[in-house]
Amino acid sequence: xxxxxxxxxxxxxKTPLIILVCTLLCxxxxxxxxxxxxxxxxxxxxxxxxxxxxxxxxxxxxxxASSHQIYDRLIDFDPVTGDIVPALATSWLVSDDGKTYTFxxxxxxSFHQTQTFTPTRFFNADDVLFSINRWRxxxxxxxxxxxxxxxxxxxxNLRGLISQVKRINGYRIExxxxxxxxxxxxxxxxxxxxxxxxxxxDKLISRNQKELIDYKPVGTGPYQLASFRQDRYIRYTKxxxxxxxxxxxxxxxxxxxxxxxxxxxxxxxxxxxxxxLPAHSELEVIRQQENLVLDExxxxxxxxWAFNTSKPPFNNPQVRRALGMAIDKNALIExxxxxxxxxxxxxxPPTSWAFLADVRPLSYNPIAAIKLLREEGIPEDFSMTVxxxxxxxxxxxxxxxxxxxxxxxxxxxxxxxxxxxYEWSIFRERLTEGLHDSVLIGWSADNGDPDNFYRPLLxxxxxxxxxxxxxxxxxxxxxLINKAxxxxxxxxxxxxxxxxxxxxxxxxxLIPIAHASRYQAHRKELDGLVINPYGGxxxxxxxxx
Amino acid sequence: MTNVLLRYTNLVLxxxxxxxxxxxxxxxxxxxxxxxNLTGLRLNExxxxxxxxxxxxxxxxIFVQYWHYIGELFAGNWGVSFSSGLPLYEDVGHYxxxxxxxxxxxxxxxxxxxxxxxxxxxxxxxxxxxxxxxxVSLLGYSIxxxxxxxxxxxxxSLQLGWFPLSGRISLLFEIPSITDFIIIDxxxxxxxDKQAALISAxxxxxxxxxxxxxxxxxxxxxxxxxxVIETLNSEFILAAYARGLTPRQVLMRxxxxxxxxxxxxxxAMQFPTLLTNAMIVESIFSWPGIGNWLIQAxxxxxxxxxRAGMLAxxxxxxxxxxxxxxxxxxxxxxxxxAERATT
Numbered sequence: 054x055x056x057x058x059x060x061x062x063x064x065x066x067k068t069p070l071i072i073l074v075c076t077l078l079c080x081x082x083x084x085x086x087x088x089x090x091x092x093x094x095x096x097x098x099x100x101x102x103x104x105x106x107x108x109x110x111x112x113x114x115x116x117x118a119s120s121h122q123i124y125d126r127l128i129d130f131d132p133v134t135g136d137i138v139p140a141l142a143t144s145w146l147v148s149d150d151g152k153t154y155t156f157x158x159x160x161x162x163s164f165h166q167t168q169t170f171t172p173t174r175f176f177n178a179d180d181v182l183f184s185i186n187r188w189r190x191x192x193x194x195x196x197x198x199x200x201x202x203x204x205x206x207x208x209x210n211l212r213g214l215i216s217q218v219k220r221i222n223g224y225r226i227e228x229x230x231x232x233x234x235x236x237x238x239x240x241x242x243x244x245x246x247x248x249x250x251x252x253x254x255d256k257l258i259s260r261n262q263k264e265l266i267d268y269k270p271v272g273t274g275p276y277q278l279a280s281f282r283q284d285r286y287i288r289y290t291k292x293x294x295x296x297x298x299x300x301x302x303x304x305x306x307x308x309x310x311x312x313x314x315x316x317x318x319x320x321x322x323x324x325x326x327x328x329x330l331p332a333h334s335e336l337e338v339i340r341q342q343e344n345l346v347l348d349e350x351x352x353x354x355x356x357x358w359a360f361n362t363s364k365p366p367f368n369n370p371q372v373r374r375a376l377g378m379a380i381d382k383n384a385l386i387e388x389x390x391x392x393x394x395x396x397x398x399x400x401x402p403p404t405s406w407a408f409l410a411d412v413r414p415l416s417y418n419p420i421a422a423i424k425l426l427r428e429e430g431i432p433e434d435f436s437m438t439v440x441x442x443x444x445x446x447x448x449x450x451x452x453x454x455x456x457x458x459x460x461x462x463x464x465x466x467x468x469x470x471x472x473x474x475y476e477w478s479i480f481r482e483r484l485t486e487g488l489h490d491s492v493l494i495g496w497s498a499d500n501g502d503p504d505n506f507y508r509p510l511l512x513x514x515x516x517x518x519x520x521x522x523x524x525x526x527x528x529x530x531x532x533l534i535n536k537a538x539x540x541x542x543x544x545x546x547x548x549x550x551x552x553x554x555x556x557x558x559x560x561x562x563l564i565p566i567a568h569a570s571r572y573q574a575h576r577k578e579l580d581g582l583v584i585n586p587y588g589g590x591x592x593x594x595x596x597x598x
Numbered sequence: 599m600t601n602v603l604l605r606y607t608n609l610v611l612x613x614x615x616x617x618x619x620x621x622x623x624x625x626x627x628x629x630x631x632x633x634x635n636l637t638g639l640r641l642n643e644x645x646x647x648x649x650x651x652x653x654x655x656x657x658x659x660i661f662v663q664y665w666h667y668i669g670e671l672f673a674g675n676w677g678v679s680f681s682s683g684l685p686l687y688e689d690v691g692h693y694x695x696x697x698x699x700x701x702x703x704x705x706x707x708x709x710x711x712x713x714x715x716x717x718x719x720x721x722x723x724x725x726x727x728x729x730x731x732x733x734v735s736l737l738g739y740s741i742x743x744x745x746x747x748x749x750x751x752x753x754x755s756l757q758l759g760w761f762p763l764s765g766r767i768s769l770l771f772e773i774p775s776i777t778d779f780i781i782i783d784x785x786x787x788x789x790x791d792k793q794a795a796l797i798s799a800x801x802x803x804x805x806x807x808x809x810x811x812x813x814x815x816x817x818x819x820x821x822x823x824x825x826v827i828e829t830l831n832s833e834f835i836l837a838a839y840a841r842g843l844t845p846r847q848v849l850m851r852x853x854x855x856x857x858x859x860x861x862x863x864x865x866a867m868q869f870p871t872l873l874t875n876a877m878i879v880e881s882i883f884s885w886p887g888i889g890n891w892l893i894q895a896x897x898x899x900x901x902x903x904x905r906a907g908m909l910a911x912x913x914x915x916x917x918x919x920x921x922x923x924x925x926x927x928x929x930x931x932x933x934x935x936a937e938r939a940t941t
Contacts, residue, residue, distance in 0.1 A: 091791070093770045279772075283682050284894075285886060286769050306769045315764065315884065322755050324762050443898075476681035476898055 093304030094579070094597055096590070097316040097325035100444045101283050101309055103478040104199055106267040107245045108188055111204045111509070111520060112481065113446060113497060113589065116244045117329065118287055118307060121591040123165075124247035124272035127156055127181065128238065130587040135501055137242050141176065141273065151233030151541075156181070158224040163294040164250045165277035167269065172252055176273055178220040183251035185218050185228075195254060199267045202485075205245040205499070207518030208509035235541045236502040243499035244588040248273065275593035276305050284309055299594035300581070313445055320345065320574060326597060327575035327582055329590070330445050333391040339574045350584045352571040355400050355506065356448035356495035358439075358459070359522040359563035363487055366431060373561040374415065375425035376491075379466045380459055381417040386567050389455050393572070397565035399554045400496075400506050406543055407503035407550035412558045423466045436469040440484065440492040443474045447571050448495030455493050455566075485519035492522050495566075499588045503550055507534045511562060525562035599928070606924045613916050621909040622667050628901040636667065638678035638686065638902035671909075677902040679895070686906040690888065694910060695778035696766065697887035701876045703807045705869075708814035715815075716822025717857075721849075723827055732823075735816035743875045747809040747882045754805060761805050764884035768798045806883045810875045814868055821864050822857070829857040859926075866922035870915050877911075 102118040103110050110116075127142040142156040162176040187195045188203035189212050206212060214237070217229040230237065240246065253271040257263050270278055273296065276289035287307040295301060308325060310316045313332035319325040321342065331339055331347070339347045360367040360376070367373060382396055398414050401407045426435075441456035442449065449455065453474065460470040475483065484492060498505045508515065512531055515521035530553060537549035557563075573584045581595040625635035670676070676686040719731040755763040766780045767773060771790055773783050784795045829835065830853060838848045877889025884890065888907060895903035 091770045091794075095769055283684065288769070288772065304770055308765075308769055310764075310884070318751070318756060318763055322759055322763055324764060324768070479681065 094302050094326050095306045097310045097328040098307040099329045104267040105270040116589040120244035120589045122276045123270050123274045126246050128242045130242050132585040152230045154228045162296040165271045177223045178226045179251045184249045198263045204518045208515040208520045210514045234538050236504045239500040239502045300596040326579045331572050331574045333393045344577045348573045348584050350571050353498035354448040356566045357563045360491045363524040370560050371429050375422045377415040377564045378418045379422040380462045394567040394569035401503050402568040405503050409551045409554040419465050433467045437490040438471045438473050440473045440489045444477050452493040523562035610920050621905050624905050635901040676906045679903045680900040681898045690910045693888045693891045699779045704810035707811040712815040712818025716819045719823040720826035735819045738812045738816035744878050747879050750805050771795045806879050809879050825861050826857040863926050
């Protein structure tokens with residue numbers, strides 16, 4: 054003890070300590086004061102795109118990452134009015150019989166210059182021909198690249214609709230249809246009808262690197278892809294010669310953040326300037342923050358529970374009905390959407406003119422469900438899978454939790470549920486293979502035309518293209534939705550869609566759950582970001598102050 | 599000397615053998631086909647790869663399979679991830695440095711704070727300073743790391759807005775990855791504003807480093823304190839005083855070195871704890887390290903990734919602990935003497 058006491062006189066710590074504290078304070082000052090980050094916009098997105106070509110993938114993540122950033126279309130939807138407005142086509146003409154469309158193309162539009170490709174010419178008719186023929190002609194050299202599934206155009210059977218795409222001169226093309234179809238122009242304005250570079254495609258053929266066209270994309274859009282790292286980030290740089298006169302920032306970055314609470318936290322700390330899909334439970338928090346802005350619009354979407362009707366016993370409509378009666382839809386909506394959604398009756402939302410109000414929805418009745426299940430020969434302890442999306446979507450912000458609730462509901466009627474989830478792109482691949490019993494998924498429309506719900510979701514052609522998650526094929530249904538397209542009068546089309554709605558309510562290939570509102574949250578400094586009800590997010594014209 | 603070296607090499611080799619065997623057996627214990635778990639390729643894809651080098655000769659007996667497995671491990675063919683389809687060897691190579699970097703900074707920070715404080719506490723033994731340092735360290739030791747990390751985020755990121763809460767650097771900086779150690783990469787790169795990038799990287803480092811360092815610091819403090827007290831109570835210190843040295847001279851010449859020697863092996867034992875904590879903290883701060891990556895793999899039931907990640911991390915821990923142990927064995931005279939006495 055004596056010895057230790059002697060050490061108390063040791064005061065040699067003080068001077069270095071003071072110096073250390075001073076340095077630390079200076080360092081802290083430098084760290085806290087720094088606002089020298091380079092100019093750019095960071096958008097916290099919800100997942101990794103599977104490629105950068107929306108022709109190949111209808112997933113919202115892929116569309117967000119590519120459609121309006123990297124590419125342009127011939128025509129666009131005005132996000133506010135919903136009208137079709139000129140983009141790469143300056144004007145168009147529809148013939149009297151409704152079969153021939155002539156497009157006049159914009160001049161002096163340049164493609165991106167990347168590390169491996171320097172364009173030598175402006176955009177012209179060849180690029181349009183290439184972009185359309187890639188999915189239209191089965192023997193096109195690029196048709197089978199990256200899987201060769203053109204989900205969107207196949208599900209609408211546009212390939213069968215178009216009889217000819219003709220180049221009239223360098224800046225004029227003509228598209229001829231087999232029969233008039235009232236939704237054709239709307240389809241060309243969707244996120245999926247992007248224009249690729251034919252010159253780049255030729256370069257890639259000569260280098261024997263065809264698959265790069267979808268992974269190292271070249272387009273005419275406001276931003277060009279700089280780099281992408283799976284599950285981490287996507288970097289874009291400004292396209293210096295973008296044809297539209299809009300404000301662009303030097304760098305655009307998608308910070309891939311799958312957890313929605315983390316996205317919100319990053320928005321609060323300013324690490325993101327805008328976030329994808331704010332969780333419905335967090336909307337109140339965003340509203341209360343002074344430096345955040347929350348936009349809201351009624352959504353053109355549907356979240357549903359689809360049964361794999363190619364597998365017994367789900368091929369039996371009565372079994373599907375019984376399962377539908379076993380779940381309490383309203384409770385699901387309250388728990389998952391926090392009342393920012395309305396219960397769905399049809400597959401189209403009430404804002405659509407094809408909506409049929411007097412379809413009687415399934416009522417929650419577990420007793421009747423058990424009875425019906427036994428009648429149809431489903432034994433006690435029957436086991437099935439419910440596949441739950443690993444990502445959030447506007448139409449279903451938390452499929453996992455919904456699956457758990459459904460698991461509890463089905464337990465009551467004596468059905469064991471295994472919940473299955475994979476990484477998003479694998480999840481969709483296996484759904485297309487039809488490995489599921491049932492799946493919680495949904496659909497966001499790309500244009501205002503109701504055909505955009507009916508055809509991709511449940512037509513026979515959509516099984517092949519991988520958007521018909523119910524694997525349901527009905528000739529009667531296909532006939533109805535095809536008839537509806539042959540008329541231009543809305544009242545006539547409504548009749549056929551009404552019949553289709555009745556058929557769906559009777560057959561129940563899927564159980565519509567909810568139509569969710571769309572939300573978008575960003576910081577106050579960000580100017581010009583608007584909700585695009587017809588699809589992906591757009592950063593052209595968005596500026597940070 | 600050679601004897602010790604040989605014995606350690608032997609020990610490392612045996613441990614590594616057991617680890618590789620364990621990771622191989624894991625592929626059989628995980629659900630699904632063992633070949634799928636080993637290669638990361640689905641059976642239907644595998645048939646297309648029949649002729650490639652990436653085959654574990656599934657028809658042979660298990661020993662031959664294991665032999666092939668080891669061969670592939672050394673060749674860098676660790677298989678591919680189920681979920682992303684990327685080669686695991688490269689993935690681990692990208693993510694492991696980030697974890698090592700974070701753990702290293704936390705370890706340095708703990709040394710810089712823990713050692714001096716431990717000395718102060720020991721020199722002021724049974725005084726108020728000692729007691730307060732002890733109670734603070736007990737507090738720090740008892741706080742669960744993930745909770746501390748969340749608390750730091752809540753206060754310093756969300757409330758005060760001082761520090762960012764995720765990642766290694768603001769994504770607006772484009773740092774080419776050469777070594778995958780962010781600070782080194784910034785210093786190596788030349789196209790960007792280095793100062794701004796460094797500041798951004800430090801701002802991202804502070805909270806995660808602090809959350810990991812707290813537990814290690816308190817441990818170091820307590821170990822140091824005990825060791826210094828023991829040393830200062832020993833006879834050779836008394837002898838030094840008897841020779842008329844001042845307390846300062848006694849501490850500098852005899853105290854510090856002798857107090858530090860028994861600390862080091864104890865600290866080496868803290869490395870696994872440090873790495874475990876780092877892995878937890880990584881997933882909270884979205885730090886792109888091996889811990890975050892492994893947790894994602896577990897969540898997505900990505901068996902090849904779990905297997906490869908666990909193998910990489912355990913090999914790292916084994917080699918690190920063993921080499922520290924060996925260094926101490928070779929430098930500490932007392933240990934050497936003990937060895938002679940027994941043999």
